[in-house]
Amino acid sequence: MGSEVRTLNVAVVGGGLVGALVTCFLAKRGHRVNLYEYRPDIRVENSRGVSIDLALSARGREALRAIDLEDLVINHHGIAMKGRMIHLKDGSLKEIIYDSVNKNCIYSVNRTYLNQILLSAAEKYENVTIFFNHKLLDADLDTGALKFIHMQTDEISNVESDLIIGADGAYSLIRRLMIKKPRFNCNQAYIDHGYVEVSYPIGKDNKYIMSGNHLHIWPRGNFMMIALPNDDYTFTGNLFAPFKTLEALNTPENLLEFFRQEFPDGLRLIGEEKLVKDFFQTSPKTLLSIQCKPYHFGSKALIIGDAAHAMVPFYAQGMNAGFEDVLLLDKLMEIHNDNLEKVLPHFSEIRCDDCYAICDLAMYNYVEMRELVTKKAFIFRKYIDTVLQWLFPKNWIPLYSTVTFSRMRYRDCISNKAWQDKVSLNLTNFDSIALQY
């Protein structure tokens, strides 16, 4: 007979996507969960008027399914994207389907909406309390004590917990506290490229201005623009480019000239006036990658989501990987009867290397999206992959599909691709797009 499970008093720091999700899972297991979020309640005050969508795929979907939210998110608010629509400079379009064999899609989902329904789902558990406007100031990772400040009243509160979950995003304070501990390794890298958001208006007759079932890409070698459909028939686009390029777009004339040269069809769809207004509303944002190890400290603290493995957004896996962290934590709690002395080290042991792998893959995919998708070698390899997957559906699953449409461990996705490269090299003697690992 297994030992009796103790009800834990858990403090989750960060009420973003991953923090709200892990709160649901821990509450479902019967633990007492206090969720602390620095911002006000986004269900009441959402300062951001623009739609920002994220691509949700298999790993994230499975986590939502476990708390009965998948159907609501996918079928009522998700927009299926079946492939990439490549916009070439001459205005011509090329479609690259993600999975022509099994017809899997990724889903564009509104970030704010998803965060709102996760917070509401968490709040439905009577063993959950959410504290908005509470910013973590300090924590003692040895004892589980935390210190917060209320953002509106400046009131300080000190609380105790059996477990601290740091879901406090890419600039995590919990991670910074772990860095001070011995044997904690952390690599933080900003890439030389940044991004600016632009938005595409609703088309005629309340329809999408371009295909609503694709992720649109304008690959231009060293930079690119992408656009995802929103459920209000707009698109949100991002121009990713070296900071040098973005900084040179410092006047409306320079910006419009750049778009006329590089994205003439994009400019026509957005409109000159709107582009200038959107573009100069904010400064270019940075892109950060974090690889650290371990993810836990003793039996009192764990980091998950971007706090543990922020990555560049080019594989659309940041949130999906964060949601998968929660699935893994839940599984390990089940295996170890919620014994934190066993659960936390086991979590680091399994997860750190996989998340190193997805951070690396995300970097690689930037090159694929902005450059390789236009190359004949890439298109040919995609064709070979499709034929082999069609012939051997169980044994030949291309890299994009293992990452996006399966729960294969991220490290194994890379090994699988390396094996496929060897086989296809022998078949075709075609080495120009082998992964550089």
Ligand code: FAD
């Ligand atoms: P966050 O969403 O950053 O949430 C952290 C929360 O912690 C915040 O609410 C914050 O207010 C709170 N917090 C921080 N500090 C404190 C503190 N001291 N005290 C209390 N609270 C605190 N991922 C995908 O899977 N698919 C995509 O298509 C995709 N596209 C992306 C596009 C872009 C341009 C970017 C930048 C990222 C994209 N991502 C995507 C990644 C995704 O946004 C993140 O991985 C995801 O938001 C991580 O969620 P999180 O809850 O770990 O962190």
